[in-house]
Amino acid sequence: MGGLPPEVAGVTTTEQHHSLLAEAIGDEELARKAMIHSYRRSLSAFAANISPQEAKRLSEKSSVISVFPNTIRKLLTTRSWDFLGMPLDKTKRNRVGESNMIVATLDTGIYIEAPSFNDEGYGPPPAKWKGKCDNGANFTGCNNKVIGARFYNLNPGEDTVFPSPVDTEGHGTHTASIAAGGAVHGASLYGLARGTARGGVPSARIATYKVCGDLGCPDMNLLAAFDDAIADGVDVISVSISGSAGNFFDDVIAIGSFHAMQKGILTSCAAGNEGPYEGTVQNVAPWILTVAATNMDRQFRTPVKLGNGMKFSGLSINTYPPEKAMYPLISGALAANSSSDPYLNASTCDPGSLSIRKVKGKIVLCSDSSGAGYTIITSGGHGAIIAVDEEEDIAFTTLLPSTNINTRIGRQIAHYINTAKKATAVIYKSITMKANAPRIASFSSRGPQFVTRDILKPDIAAPGLDILAGYSKLASITNEAVDQRHMTFNIISGTSMATPHASGAAAYVKSFHPDWSQAAIKSALMTTAKPMIANGSHAPLDSGSGLLNPTAAVHPGLVYDMSLGSYVSYLCKEGYNGTTIGLLAAGKPHLKCSDFPQARGSDGLNYPSMHLQLLADDTDFSTVFHRTVTNVGYGNSTYKATVHAPKGVTVKAIPNRLVFGEQHQKRSFAVVVKGKLERGVHGSVSAVLEWDDSKHIVRSPILIYKPAI
Incomplete structure (x- = not known):
């Protein structure tokens, strides 16, 4: 590697x-x-x-x-760029620089006929482009928008990837259009989320590397895609695929992104969909931009009315308007198939548990179930009301008229069904409603990470909940074979959708600063992010530095830059063998850690955030973070330090003033953090350091984490 x-x-x-x-x-x-x-x-x-x-x-x-063995990894979506402060007609852009940007996606391929990839008005590919366009079934070839398309099917004995760049899943089309899709007016999913869909850099070019198929994304495909993308001349690599949380030299995403970093290419990766539990974050290498998912200020709710006049709404994306005023209503328990397997649960509408005669044409009330829609539609039912223990924040596209409600409402519906002579209900088409935002999505993986315990992950958060973006007509909108709805736009959720938002933002910043390193671009995105609050305090374990703020990142004032040598010093500090690092970094087997400056401070890397993990029985803590910033703002400027810290924690920046006489000048400082946590208490305390020159605020979260005993 x-x-x-x-x-x-x-x-x-x-x-x-x-x-x-x-x-x-x-x-x-x-x-x-x-x-x-x-x-x-x-x-x-x-x-x-x-x-x-x-x-x-x-x-x-x-x-x-x-x-290491070949691992099969998993895939982890109009309004989102407006929500991030980038309205289509009011965002300042470097059109020439943006057109020269090439965003690579490692995913399920691309459906080039989707309107997001129309190349009308585009000139030829940038001169730096060295890639190619593979041929394949259902693929009409590349254009001046999608300038490259490759597919990989290296897994021995298994055809895991359909042999064509075409996207038969929809996921790759969705992520590519979020990052760099062209503007499409009037986009919607059957009228839902109607607006102008576009990527963060709508004038940029797209290169797609199809590494995933029905069975997942083999490591050997991923590494081949990194190998090609770097050589092809891309500017940003977007990877919405599950990662490892182990040794970096056994992780193809960490390895591939390391080589990309050496060429100045930023790789953004999904944090994972294992939330809300702590310690679940993936793709944690310090040279990766790790992205968590937030909601937006809208959600999709589905109104329901019962025959007794009761009205409520649940969470789902239901594209079906009712064809009549009311439909018969029954519970799964009452619709049980008496001849079915006794281990099947009709209350949760298990496949095979319901009587087709009892269900046909009716709406069925089911207890907490993820497969109820499939069971009911294949049994001839009309719709489903699903009572869940905890109503989540994610709205899934339904196979048939359906919605999720909480168990309290579910009990009321069950009482109505059991006492009414003829229970009836109607499920209406979903509507868009206002939502409190930003909030971290419940599924988004949380920190801390335990590979390099002194690096805070995730790094940043971006919209990943209920995102409308391009889609493949070769897949149904639910990816179920029984679903006959095929659209060029779809609404999907996941950190998969948050990642291309960060990728598009990185390309947007790079279009103004093509000479910036990937570390400088990453720093700009992190230090200008909007802090997110949970339970009255900052929540860096959930959101890292906060919500992506792309337009502010173009003018960050100061950046925490890093070179290859910085990462080498850090890996040496972490105990990786110098010979091994040398082979990874430059094909030089004789590298010695002693030849590189010793990493300073508790973390040893010039990272934009600051993180310390304590031992479970620690109470007092004291640590020093050493940092160096580079002035990319105004030549003559003075930055003053401001600290926001909770009671019991003291944070000091030494010095607390940084004076610059010219651009690109560097200044170093130390951050001393001291405090005390109660014995036996698990949790974290967070503070914030801000450098302010009255025109820029350069913000760094500081997190002290204490695990449970």
Whole structure:
């Protein structure tokens, strides 16, 4: 997984891979048959079908960083860019610079016929573009908007990816259009969320790398896509795929994004959909921009009326208007199929548990169930009312007229069904309502992360709840085969949808500052983010630095920049072997950690946020964070430090004034944090450091986390 080594005496990188594999297997011919793929454009690695014993022998070679099994990873969406302060006609843009931006998505491919990817008015691809466009079924070829499209199907013995760049799932089309889709007026899902859909950089180009199929996203596909995207000349890489929370050298997303970082390419990744539990955040390498998901200031609710006059609304995306005033209403318990498996639960509308005769044409009340819609539609039912223990914030698109309500209302409906002579109900088409925002979505994975305990993750938050964006007509809007609705726009939720918002914002900043490093762009996005509040205090475990604020990030004032050497020093501090780091960083097996400056402070990296994890039995804490900022604002400027800290925590910036005489000048400071937590108390305390020159506020969250005993 290392940097590209120099060719030795005319021996190519691929030939070096074959030789290394042959040494481990013990036979040249068997090694050539075992080789699956040689990664050689931007990094040096190979995938091969070998035994555990052969893998062990390979891992013992001094020139090998790591050997690990191929893992199948999971995929983790009009109004969102307005919500982020980027209205279409009022946002300042560098049109030429934006048109030169290339956003890469590693996903399920693309449906190029979607209106988000119309290339009318676009010139030819940027001169830096070195990619290609693969051919395949149901794919009409690239254009001047979608300038590159590749697909990968490297998993041995399994055709996990349909052999075409075309998107048969809808996910890749959705994420690509969020990041860089062109403006489409009047977009909606059957009239819901009607407005102008567009990406963060609507004039930018898109390169898609299809790495995922029905069974997920194999590691070997992901690494091949990183290898190509870096060499193809992209500017930002967007990865809405589950990540690892382990050793960086065993994680293809961490490895691929490290090589991207070396070329100045920012990789943004999904934080994961395992919330609301702590310690679930994924994709935590410090050179990745890790993105959590928020709601927006709207939600979709579905009104319901009972025959007794009772009215309520539930959470769902129901595209079906009623065809008559009322429909018969029954509960799953009363509609049970007496001949079904006794272990099936009719109350939760398990598949096969309901009588088709009793359900046909009716609305069915079900207890907490994720598969009720499929059961009822295949049983001939008209609709579903699903009583859930906890009404979540996510609205799913339903197979048939359906909505989720809480169990309290569910009990009232059940009482009506059990006491009425003929119970009836009607489910109306969903409507858009105002919502309190921003709030972290319930499903969004939380910190802390336990790989590098002194780096706060997630880094930032962006809209990921109920997002309308482009979609593939080769997939139904629910991805169910029984669903006959096929649209070029759909409403989906997930940190998958938050990630391309951050990717588009990064490309937007880079269109103004093409010479900025990926660390500088990441810093600009983080230090200008809007702090999010939960339970009356800052919530960095949920949202990192806060809600994305793209237009402010163009003029951040100061940035926390980092070079390759910064990351090398940090990895050395974390205990990674110098030889291994050298192979990863530059294909140099003789790198010594002693040759790099020792990382200073408790965290040792010039990160825009500050984080300390205590031991479970710690009470008193005292730590120092060392940071250096670069002036990218006005030449002559003075920044003053302001600290917001809770009772019992003291935070001091030393010095508390930073004076700059010119642009690109650097100034260093230390942040001393002291405090005390009660013994046996689990939780976190947070503070905020702000540098203010009266024109910019450069904000850094400070989080002290204490685990449970």
